[in-house]
Amino acid sequence: MRILYFAWLRERVGMAEEELELPAAVRNVQELIDWLRQRSPRHSEAFGDQGLVRCAVDQDFAALDAPVGQAREIAFFPPVTGG
Amino acid sequence: MQAADFDAGAELAALSQDGAGGIASFIGVVRGADAGGRRILGMTLEHYPGMTERALGRIAEEALARWPLTGCTIVHRVGRLSVGENIVFVGAASAHREAALQAVAFLIDWLKTSAPFWKAEEFEGGLHQWVAARAGDIAAAASWQAPEPHGLPVRPARL
Numbered sequence: 001m002r003i004l005y006f007a008w009l010r011e012r013v014g015m016a017e018e019e020l021e022l023p024a025a026v027r028n029v030q031e032l033i034d035w036l037r038q039r040s041p042r043h044s045e046a047f048g049d050q051g052l053v054r055c056a057v058d059q060d061f062a063a064l065d066a067p068v069g070q071a072r073e074i075a076f077f078p079p080v081t082g083g
Numbered sequence: 084m085q086a087a088d089f090d091a092g093a094e095l096a097a098l099s100q101d102g103a104g105g106i107a108s109f110i111g112v113v114r115g116a117d118a119g120g121r122r123i124l125g126m127t128l129e130h131y132p133g134m135t136e137r138a139l140g141r142i143a144e145e146a147l148a149r150w151p152l153t154g155c156t157i158v159h160r161v162g163r164l165s166v167g168e169n170i171v172f173v174g175a176a177s178a179h180r181e182a183a184l185q186a187v188a189f190l191i192d193w194l195k196t197s198a199p200f201w202k203a204e205e206f207e208g209g210l211h212q213w214v215a216a217r218a219g220d221i222a223a224a225a226s227w228q229a230p231e232p233h234g235l236p237v238r239p240a241r242l
Contacts, residue, residue, distance in 0.1 A: 007129055007201035008213045056199070059134035075131060075199075079216035082128070082159060082200025083111055083171055083191055 001068075003036070005046070006077035009053065012046035022068065029055050030064040032074065052078055084135055086162040089172050094156050102153040103176035107183040109191050111171040113164050117204060124205040126214075128161045128170065131199035135159075138198040146175065146190050150182040157190060159200065189227050196224040 004017045026035050033053070037044045047053060055062045056075045068074060091110055098106045113126055139157050146155050158172040173194065175186035202214040 004131070006131055006199070007203070056131070056134055059131070059137055061197070075134070077131070077199065078201060078213065080196065080199050081202045081214040081216055082130070082198050083195035083220075 001071060002073045004073065004075040006075065008078055009046050009076050012042060014042050026068065028064065028068055029057070029062055029066050029074075032068050033064075033076075047076075054079055084130065084139070084159050084161060086160060088160070088169055089158045091169070091172055094158060094172050094174055098154045098156060098174050098176040100153060100176070102178060104178045105180040105183045106174060106176045107180070107187040108172065108174040109187050110169055110173075111191070113166050113168050113170060115166045117206075121206055123166060124207065125163060125165045126205060127163050127203045127211070128159075129201045129203070130159075130161050134199050139194070142190060142193045142197065145193065146186045149189070150175070150177060150186045152177050152182060152186055155186060155190065157194065159194070159198070161200070192220070192223045192227060195220045 001020055001022055002017060003020055005013045005015065010016050022032065023035070026032050033047055033050065033055075037047050054077055055064075055066070056077075057066050057068060057071045058073055059075075062074075091108065095106055095108060114123060116122055139159065143155055143157060146152065153176045155175040156172065160168075160170055164170060171191070171194070173187050173190045175183045175190065177183040177186070196216075203211045204214060205211050
């Protein structure tokens, strides 16, 4: 599965994207965040304040309980600030 | 969505077509100072390729569904922009002014909260800082959530 990071999440994790095999126990966005946090100190710090993290599953905004099993692409980013 | 600047006159001319009786627009430009008065040297607009196009398409479709528009346009720039440069153009045309004016306010309010763009401002000394989402922007977008069952949506109180 392709995991993407944008804006300060990209800077804190230290990469724009990574290709990962998710364990079967990771079923939704919250479980994915919990799993990613354990991957490195940088991941842990990037996801430190979860209130500032938003998610999209296959390019649609997704809530924490959204399923991730069938997704091809999951993105994490701060609240958007365009316009 | 584009890195290059846009020609607002050409965008407005493109909206001036049969049936249009009024054209409204909004242009966002890079400010020279942040909320605390600190001098800004420029900014970088990051976006999520693929999702951004989908999100902008949905916002435009929503405006076309809510108001009797003859056309609407969203142009959003990405990449590095200097102070005073254009960031975004939003335009809407309709037979009458009210729909065009309201649609433009709606388009920019929704764009600010539901299209995946992120701004990083540049300051003296090579510092850059990601802009935080404003509660006022979120409230403005939320004020458009409930359209009236008949006719035009209620205008938000702040307009």
